Amino acid sequence: xxxxxxxxxxxxxxxxxxxxxxxxxxxxxxxxxxxxxxxxxxxxxxxxxxxxxxxxxxxxxxxxxxxxxxxxxxxxxxxxxxxxxxxxxxxxxxxxxxxxxxxxxxxxxxxxxxxxxxxxxxxxxxxxxxxxxxxxxxxxxxxxxxxxxxxxxxxxxxxxxxxxxxxxxxxxxxxxxxxxxxxxxxxxxxxxxxxxxxxxxxxxxxxxxxxxxxxxxxxxxxxxxxxxxxxxxxxxxxxxxxxxxxxxxxxxxxxxxxxxxxxxxxxxxxxxxxxxxxxxxxxxxxxxxxxxxxxxxxxxxxxxxxxxxxxxxxxxxxxxxxxxxxxxxxxxxxxxxxxxxxxxxxxxxxxxxxxxxxxxxxxxxxxxxxxxxxxxxxxxxxxxxxxxxxxxxxxxxxxxx
Ligand code: ATP
Ligand code: MG
Numbered sequence: 001x002x003x004x005x006x007x008x009x010x011x012x013x014x015x016x017x018x019x020x021x022x023x024x025x026x027x028x029x030x031x032x033x034x035x036x037x038x039x040x041x042x043x044x045x046x047x048x049x050x051x052x053x054x055x056x057x058x059x060x061x062x063x064x065x066x067x068x069x070x071x072x073x074x075x076x077x078x079x080x081x082x083x084x085x086x087x088x089x090x091x092x093x094x095x096x097x098x099x100x101x102x103x104x105x106x107x108x109x110x111x112x113x114x115x116x117x118x119x120x121x122x123x124x125x126x127x128x129x130x131x132x133x134x135x136x137x138x139x140x141x142x143x144x145x146x147x148x149x150x151x152x153x154x155x156x157x158x159x160x161x162x163x164x165x166x167x168x169x170x171x172x173x174x175x176x177x178x179x180x181x182x183x184x185x186x187x188x189x190x191x192x193x194x195x196x197x198x199x200x201x202x203x204x205x206x207x208x209x210x211x212x213x214x215x216x217x218x219x220x221x222x223x224x225x226x227x228x229x230x231x232x233x234x235x236x237x238x239x240x241x242x243x244x245x246x247x248x249x250x251x252x253x254x255x256x257x258x259x260x261x262x263x264x265x266x267x268x269x270x271x272x273x274x275x276x277x278x279x280x281x282x283x284x285x286x287x288x289x290x291x292x293x294x295x296x297x298x299x300x301x302x303x304x305x306x307x308x309x310x311x312x313x314x315x316x317x318x319x320x321x322x323x324x325x326x327x328x329x330x331x332x333x334x335x336x337x338x339x340x341x342x343x344x345x346x347x348x349x350x351x352x353x354x355x356x357x358x359x360x361x362x363x364x365x366x367x368x369x370x371x372x373x374x375x376x377x378x379x380x381x382x383x384x385x386x387x388x389x390x391x392x393x394x395x396x397x398x399x400x401x
Contacts, residue, residue: 001096002096003100004096004097005056005085006056006060006065007055007083007084007085007165008053008056008068008069008072008082008083009051009052009054009081009084009165009167010033010051010053010054010078010080010081011079011080011081011082012025012026012078012079024181025177025178025181026047028178028181029052029075029078030045030052032075032178032180032239033052033054033075034395035239035395036071036238036239036395037054037071040056040064040067040071041057042055042056042068043056043057049118049158054068054072055086056068062104066083066169068083069082069083069171070171071238072173073172073174074173074237074238075173075178075239076174076176076179076204076205076238076240077175077177077178077206078173079172079173079175080170080171080173082156082167082170083167083170084097084101084165085100085166086163086164086165087163087164087165088164089122089160089162091124091129093164094129094157094166095133097166098136098155098168099136099137099140101155101166101168102141102155102168104169105153105169107152108152109145110145110146110152110153111137111151111154111168112146112151112154113129113130113133113137113155113156113157114156115127115133115158115159116157117129118159118161119159121161129159133155134146153168156168175204176205177204178206179203179206179209179240180206180208180395180396181206183208183286183287184207184208184209184286184287185207185209185210185281185288185289185318186211186277186284186286186288186289187199187209187289188211188212188214188273188274188277188289189211189212189213189231189244190213190228190292191213191231191341191344192292192342193329193330193333193338193342193343194292194294195291195292196231196234196292196336196338197321197336198291198292198319200240200336201320201321202320203241208396209240209241209242209290210241210242210243210245211228211232211241211245212246212247212273212280213225213244213247213348214247214276215249215348216248216249216347216351216352218248218251219250219251219253220250220348221346222248223346224346224348225246227341227342227344228244228246230341231342232244232390232392233392234337234341236394239394239396241392242391242392242396242397243284243390243391243394244392245280245384245387246387247383247384247386249272249273249383252383253265254353255374256268256269256272256353256374257353259370259373260370260371260373262355263358264359264370265354265355265358266299266354266355266358266359267305267358267359267362267367268367268370268371271308271309271312274309274312274313274317275312275376276383277289279384281315283384286315287316288315288317288318289313289317289318290318290319291318293306293319294321294324294326294329295323297326299358302361305359305360305361305362308363308364311367
């Protein structure tokens with residue numbers, strides 16, 4: 001059997017809508033793919049007639065090609081990834097490549113051929129390619145049938161300038177925009193279920209996401225810091241996180257718990273977190289903060305309390321999960337692969353010095369009064385400048401680009 005070079009075609013649709021930005025979006029996606037596929041046997045990646053084509057080394061196994069296809073489908077900006085072959089531009093080779101492509105599809109009863117010519121200098125038109133390749137496949141697979149409407153498999157043939165691509169395996173990608181195309185944000189990242197999902201939503205919209213985590217150390221253990229690091233290792237596979245700042249907040253919380261009325265503690269902790277995150281955003285040149293809050297989920301997420309925390313900062317606060325139900329967030333975390341990690345128990349700053357009955361309708365005057373009892377600005381400065389910074393495998397970090 002002739003073996004053709006394996007390729008993965010990367011389709012994107014939203015990028016196509018971006019008019020004059022199209023070129024820079026394609027460049028960004030191309031750079032991200034090159035960087036994220038470093039561990040795979042990739043020879044080159046090119047833009048060819050409205051797609052990116054990943055060329056794999058001679059002899060790459062189906063198994064490796066599929067693993068590569070699966071990662072590609074999870075990279076922001078990818079609408080679909082198709083694993084197939086590149087072959088010479090004649091009907092014999094296209095037919096043989098189609099036979100090979102179909103042989104790699106697990107189970108199917110019906111199929112159809114869908115051809116596309118990007119160069120009309122190929123003398124056979126798409127309809128004729130469909131019929132001729134269909135006939136070759138019927139002969140090679142006598143027990144299978146052609147079905148025009150919703151077949152089990154579609155064999156795609158794309159004829160380009162000097163060659164053709166043939167594929168029968170496609171998976172749906174996560175869509176969105178390539179990371180690095182929408183600016184920079186700072187995400188408040190706990191080790192809980194929600195905030196990694198919130199971060200990922202922004203990354204899928206093209207943001208360069210910098211995490212900030214507050215642990216209860218040195219008052220509690222630093223377990224939450226390890227969990228956040230594990231979460232980041234999941235997110236870095238698809239380029240969704242570049243850096244995390246970890247701040248040890250335990251001592252400051254202890255001070256607040258001594259100085260402030262118990263019901264206000266949670267709001268005061270949160271204002272300290274937000275202000276520190278804003279300081280880090282200034283250091284990073286980030287334009288917004290992101291949280292995993294969902295309306296009404298817990299005491300601190302009432303409208304009054306959201307207003308009381310927002311009042312502490314000037315940057316816009318993005319809450320991509322505000323209208324999302326817990327069940328949907330959990331489902332998304334499971335898909336992402338962060339759910340198991342987030343389900344482990346770890347004390348973080350949220351579990352520390354919790355009052356018996358937290359305020360659910362904080363009044364801003366009372367909050368400001370309580371805050372005037374301690375040197376808030378100094379604390380923010382200390383927390384931000386003493387933060388530990390971890391870098392992750394990201395196409396957006398300068399040293400790697
Ligand atoms: P999550 O599942 O993200 O922990 P949650 O349901 O536990 O959220 P809260 O504890 O009220 O809700 O936190 C709301 C948001 O505040 C989080 O989604 C996150 O963005 C931010 N946050 C909470 N705790 C921390 C922390 N320890 N470090 C950084 N950000 C935090
Ligand atoms: Mg939490």
